Amino acid sequence: MFAGGDIGNAGYSPTNCADRAALFKAVSEGARRFAAIAIVGGPQGGAPLRATAPCGVCRQALYEFGGPDLVVLMAKNEDEYTASTLGALLPCAFGPADLEAAPDAQNAKHPE
Numbered sequence: 001m002f003a004g005g006d007i008g009n010a011g012y013s014p015t016n017c018a019d020r021a022a023l024f025k026a027v028s029e030g031a032r033r034f035a036a037i038a039i040v041g042g043p044q045g046g047a048p049l050r051a052t053a054p055c056g057v058c059r060q061a062l063y064e065f066g067g068p069d070l071v072v073l074m075a076k077n078e079d080e081y082t083a084s085t086l087g088a089l090l091p092c093a094f095g096p097a098d099l100e101a102a103p104d105a106q107n108a109k110h111p112e
Contacts, residue, residue, distance in 0.1 A: 002026040019058040023065065036071035037062060038081075051076045059090040068093065 068087025
């Protein structure tokens with residue numbers, strides 16, 4: 001199990017969400033494939049208002065290591081959560097297999 005926290009920033013693009021913080025911690029410690037991730041969030045100092053879904057950037061990062069079958073548990077608390085797959089949350093994802101196919105695509109001749 002790897003935990004992560006939201007690392008906010010006044011400029012939103014350099015912010016690092018808790019989901020990616022946990023993912024990057026796990027990868028930095030040698031983990032490369034994951035079966036599930038649980039996500040919970042809410043206002044600072046308060047209880048979550050609803051189940052928290054991963055943002056689009058986190059979905060893409062999670063796809064790299066979990067693929068479409070990664071189970072995503074989006075929790076409001078330990079008793080209230082929604083389960084989905086990453087494939088349902090990120091349809092038509094671009095992942096490692098697309099990069100492996102890239103050399104063939106680069107060498108293909110363009111139709112005239």
